[in-house]
Amino acid sequence: MITPQEQYLLRQVQTASPGELTLMLYNGCIRFMKQAETAIKAKNAPVKHEYIIKAQNIIDELQVTLNSKYEISSNLDNLYSFMKSQLVRANISMDTAVLQNCIELMTELRDTWAEAIKQLKNGQVSS
Structure with a gap:
């Protein structure tokens, strides 16, 4: 059974543009790294490991989506x-x-990406 929160997230993913999906990946990666940091401070190695693996998986996905042209x-x-x-x-x-x-690195990338999306939506990006 899907929870309301999972339904909401699924709807967000299904209706997001490719740029918005990338922004969601950045946000998820940052969230998992912060959770790993909290786990390190609590000396909870298994939880730290779980969140770092999740962050690495997101980075793998970001790498796969790169366009080499x-x-x-x-x-x-x-x-x-x-x-x-x-x-x-x-x-x-x-x-x-x-x-x-x-x-910090991922946050800078996320913020730059968010600004690019904002400019694109406002028609401020030239091709």
Whole structure:
């Protein structure tokens, strides 16, 4: 049985544009990294591991969606690979500083993406 919250999320995903879906991935990744950080502070290794794996899975999905015909895709791929390696490091060492760096990087990407979507909706982006 699907909960009302799951129904709402499903509806959001089904009606979202590709840009909005990417924004949802960024938001989910940030949320999971913050939850992993909380678990590290609570010294809860199994929960920390679960959330870091979820964040890595989202980064994998972001990498798969990159379009290699754009030069920025190579840069993003390198950044995503770096973040995944840092998440492995944070997972092994229980290092919140490493995790915080990943959160900051992903937040900057998310904010840039959100601004691009906003400009596109307002017709401010030229092709």
